[in-house]
Amino acid sequence: MAKLLEPVVLGGTMPxxxxxxMGSMTRNRCTDANKPTEVTLKHYVDRARDGTGLIIAEGTFISPHGAEWPHAPVMYDADHAAAWKKVTSAVHEVGGKIFFQPWHAGRIQNEEMPMLKGTGYPVYAPSKVPAKGGKFRTLEGTPGHTLNITEIEDPREIVEQFRRSVVLAREAGFDGIELLSQGGYLLHNFLCSHANTRTDAYGGSVENRCRFPLEVLDAIIDIWGSRAVGIKICPPDDYNDSAVSYEEFTETYTYYITELMRRDLAFINLSRRGCEIGRETDEYFRSEARSEGKELPPGYEPMAQFGSLVKYPGSRTMLMVNHEYTVEEAEKLIKEEKIDLVTFARPFIYNPDLISRIKRGIPFASNTRGGRVNYGPYQNPNDNYNDWPSSSGVVAEA
Structure with a gap:
C-alpha cells in the first residue's frame, strides 16, 4: 500500500x-455539557498516535438549538473551545492533524429532544417541509422528525452562527475545517428542491438553492483562508429523506462543485452514500431501495461522474473519497491518480491501530458488538469507544 501510506501536503502547507x-462520526460521548472530556481526548489521541494522516473530528453543532442528539459536541462559547483545546493539543503532541466539522441539523430534529427543548428555540429549516422518517430512540414512543418547522426568515443569521463557531474552533487549536454539506442536514436541506420550496433568493433555481451553503463556506474562508478548508458532499445521498432524482443532483452538483472549485479549497470530500455499493445493513444505518423517480444508473459512482470536476491537471484542490472504500480500492484509485485522499470512518471505531494494520498487512477487525457502538446506550462513556483492542490484543493506554 505504498501510495496510500506516502506522506502528502494538504492545502500547500500542511504535511x-x-x-x-479518519472520518467524522457522532459518538455521543461529550457528557460534560456537550464538551469533550478525557474520554474523548483518549479516543482521538490513540488514533493520532497510531499515525492517522488527518483526523476529522465528529460533527460539532454550531449552537445548542441546532443540535439533534444528547452528548453530541457543541462549539458555542469559550468553555467549549477550551475543552476542545485539550484534545487538539494532545493530538498535536503525538504528531497528528485534526479538522473541525461544524454543522446544524436543520429539519432533522424533534422539538422534544432535551437539548433543543432547553433552548426554547423551534426547529429551523429552509421551508416548512417535514422530513419523512426518523427515530428518536431517547424519546418515549420513538417519534420521527418534527412536523413543527419554523422557516428561517433570514439565512444570513445562521451564516453568522457558523462564523462564530469556526472562530471558536480556531481558538481551540484545530488545523482546519471540513464543512458538512450532506446527510439531509441544514446545508443539504437548502440544496434539495423537495426540502427547499422558498421563493426568495435562497430557493427555486440551482443557483439560489446553492446560495446559503456557499455563503456559509465563504464566511468560514474569511476566517480560515481557503487552503485550510474542505467540504463534504454526497450527490446521491438518500439519508434523512434527502434523495432527489439523478437529473436534479446532476444539475445541482455540477453547478455546486464548479462554485466550490472557484474557491481554491484544500479538498472536496465526495461521499458515495446512497449508491448500491456499501449499502449498510445494521440497525442504525440500514438503507432501503431508492424510491421511484430517484433511481441511479446501474453501477453508479459519484466519483466517476464528478471526480474530473475536482481532480484535473493544475487543480490545487485535493479529491477525498468517503463511504465503504476498501484499502485495496483506495490504493488502486490513488495509483491511477483518480483520488488524493481516502476516508475510513466506522473501521476506526473498532481498529484503534488501523494505520498499523495497513502497514503490517493485517485485516481490519470487524464490529462484533452490534449497533450500540455508534451512539450507545452505554453505562460508561469508554464502553465501545476506548475499549477496543489493537491487533496485538492490547487496549491502548492514554
Missing part, C-alpha cells in the same frame, strides 16, 4: 503522514 483520513 500529512499519509493519505488516510
Amino acid at each position: 500529512l503522514r499519509n493519505r488516510i483520513c
Whole structure:
C-alpha cells in the first residue's frame, strides 16, 4: 500500500503522514455539557498516535438549538473551545492533524429532544417541509422528525452562527475545517428542491438553492483562508429523506462543485452514500431501495461522474473519497491518480491501530458488538469507544 501510506501536503502547507483520513462520526460521548472530556481526548489521541494522516473530528453543532442528539459536541462559547483545546493539543503532541466539522441539523430534529427543548428555540429549516422518517430512540414512543418547522426568515443569521463557531474552533487549536454539506442536514436541506420550496433568493433555481451553503463556506474562508478548508458532499445521498432524482443532483452538483472549485479549497470530500455499493445493513444505518423517480444508473459512482470536476491537471484542490472504500480500492484509485485522499470512518471505531494494520498487512477487525457502538446506550462513556483492542490484543493506554 505504498501510495496510500506516502506522506502528502494538504492545502500547500500542511504535511500529512499519509493519505488516510479518519472520518467524522457522532459518538455521543461529550457528557460534560456537550464538551469533550478525557474520554474523548483518549479516543482521538490513540488514533493520532497510531499515525492517522488527518483526523476529522465528529460533527460539532454550531449552537445548542441546532443540535439533534444528547452528548453530541457543541462549539458555542469559550468553555467549549477550551475543552476542545485539550484534545487538539494532545493530538498535536503525538504528531497528528485534526479538522473541525461544524454543522446544524436543520429539519432533522424533534422539538422534544432535551437539548433543543432547553433552548426554547423551534426547529429551523429552509421551508416548512417535514422530513419523512426518523427515530428518536431517547424519546418515549420513538417519534420521527418534527412536523413543527419554523422557516428561517433570514439565512444570513445562521451564516453568522457558523462564523462564530469556526472562530471558536480556531481558538481551540484545530488545523482546519471540513464543512458538512450532506446527510439531509441544514446545508443539504437548502440544496434539495423537495426540502427547499422558498421563493426568495435562497430557493427555486440551482443557483439560489446553492446560495446559503456557499455563503456559509465563504464566511468560514474569511476566517480560515481557503487552503485550510474542505467540504463534504454526497450527490446521491438518500439519508434523512434527502434523495432527489439523478437529473436534479446532476444539475445541482455540477453547478455546486464548479462554485466550490472557484474557491481554491484544500479538498472536496465526495461521499458515495446512497449508491448500491456499501449499502449498510445494521440497525442504525440500514438503507432501503431508492424510491421511484430517484433511481441511479446501474453501477453508479459519484466519483466517476464528478471526480474530473475536482481532480484535473493544475487543480490545487485535493479529491477525498468517503463511504465503504476498501484499502485495496483506495490504493488502486490513488495509483491511477483518480483520488488524493481516502476516508475510513466506522473501521476506526473498532481498529484503534488501523494505520498499523495497513502497514503490517493485517485485516481490519470487524464490529462484533452490534449497533450500540455508534451512539450507545452505554453505562460508561469508554464502553465501545476506548475499549477496543489493537491487533496485538492490547487496549491502548492514554
